[in-house]
Amino acid sequence: MDFPSTVWTVLRAAKDDPRGARDQIIRRYWEPVHDYARIKGLAPEDAEEITQSVFMHVCRDGFLEQADRAKGRFRSLIVAVTDNVIKMWWRLQYADKRKGRRHQVSLDDDRLREIVADTTHASVDKHFNRVWAANLLRMAMVRLEEESGRLDTPYGKAVRLHFLEGRSYEETAEALKTTVVQVRNYIFRGKTLLGDFIRSVIREYCGSQDEYEDELRDLQEFLSSIS
Numbered sequence: 001m002d003f004p005s006t007v008w009t010v011l012r013a014a015k016d017d018p019r020g021a022r023d024q025i026i027r028r029y030w031e032p033v034h035d036y037a038r039i040k041g042l043a044p045e046d047a048e049e050i051t052q053s054v055f056m057h058v059c060r061d062g063f064l065e066q067a068d069r070a071k072g073r074f075r076s077l078i079v080a081v082t083d084n085v086i087k088m089w090w091r092l093q094y095a096d097k098r099k100g101r102r103h104q105v106s107l108d109d110d111r112l113r114e115i116v117a118d119t120t121h122a123s124v125d126k127h128f129n130r131v132w133a134a135n136l137l138r139m140a141m142v143r144l145e146e147e148s149g150r151l152d153t154p155y156g157k158a159v160r161l162h163f164l165e166g167r168s169y170e171e172t173a174e175a176l177k178t179t180v181v182q183v184r185n186y187i188f189r190g191k192t193l194l195g196d197f198i199r200s201v202i203r204e205y206c207g208s209q210d211e212y213e214d215e216l217r218d219l220q221e222f223l224s225s226i227s
Contacts, residue, residue, distance in 0.1 A: 022059040028205070029075070030055070031138075033082055035131045040086055050089055053105045054082050063112060073211060079128045080115045081107075133222030136205075136215075140197040147193060154178075155190035162187055 033054050037047035057063065058081055088105045107115075141164075145156035154176050161172040162183075173183045198219065206212040 021064055022055075025058065025064065026055050029078055032075075032128070032131045032135045033078065035134070036079070036082060036125075036128045037086065039127045039131065042086070046089075050082070050085055050105075053085050053089070054078070057081055057085065057107055057112060060109075060112070073205075073214070075128070075132060075205070077116065079125055080118065081112075082128075083125070084111070084115060129218050130222055130225070133219045136198065136201050136219055137223070139201045140194055143197040143201070144190060144194045147197075148190070153186065153189075155186055155193060158183055158186035159190040159194055 030051060034047050034051040037050040038044070042050060058078065084107055085105050088107065092105065141156065141160065144159065148154060148156040157176060158172055161167045161175055162169065167175065169180045169183050169187075172187075173180045176183060176186075178186075199216070202212060202215045202219070206215055
């Protein structure tokens with residue numbers, strides 16, 4: 001299987017186009033990091049602050065160039081930075097609670113190098129795995145709905161209503177103002193397209209067949225947990 005344009009392609013280009021690499025990393029990972037911070041118990045405004053701090057560190061000069069495919073999935077590194085930022089944030093909040101002030105989290109270069117070294121083939125937090133799988137599904141659904149609009153068919157709506165909102169075929173048919181037979185056709189075709197888009201999205205984050213299969217397995221576990 002080919003992986004022509006992946007997160008590793010972006011990272012390899014970081015030295016020649018650091019701004020472009022940073023923009024792409026932020027776009028690809030912002031929502032999962034923010035959702036992960038919320039799962040860790042942070043309020044929306046605090047999760048936003050944490051997410052900004054994470055990418056301030058990830059986008060620091062020279063950091064992206066340290067990422068190495070041989071050390072495992074890039075998201076392991078993202079999670080490690082996020083966990084460190086959250087832990088320091090909580091310590092600062094506790095220490096400054098009585099003083100009524102807030103400090104910006106800042107990890108020094110030595111700590112960042114330690115994080116990179118310590119994430120070699122590290123397992124990813126199960127909570128982040130769920131957030132990550134949900135993010136992949138969300139991106140695939142966006143592409144399905146875009147394709148549905150291009151084809152002028154309600155494939156995306158049918159899949160969303162039936163699988164994500166749990167509506168019956170009859171309820172989905174009523175919402176779409178069509179027949180149950182037609183809804184079944186929409187869902188069958190929509191599922192096929194969605195599967196293609198899911199695999200396409202996953203390939204964009206992988207650099208090898210093994211990594212692809214790991215990502216696919218994580219997503220299947222997530223889908224099983226919500227079905």
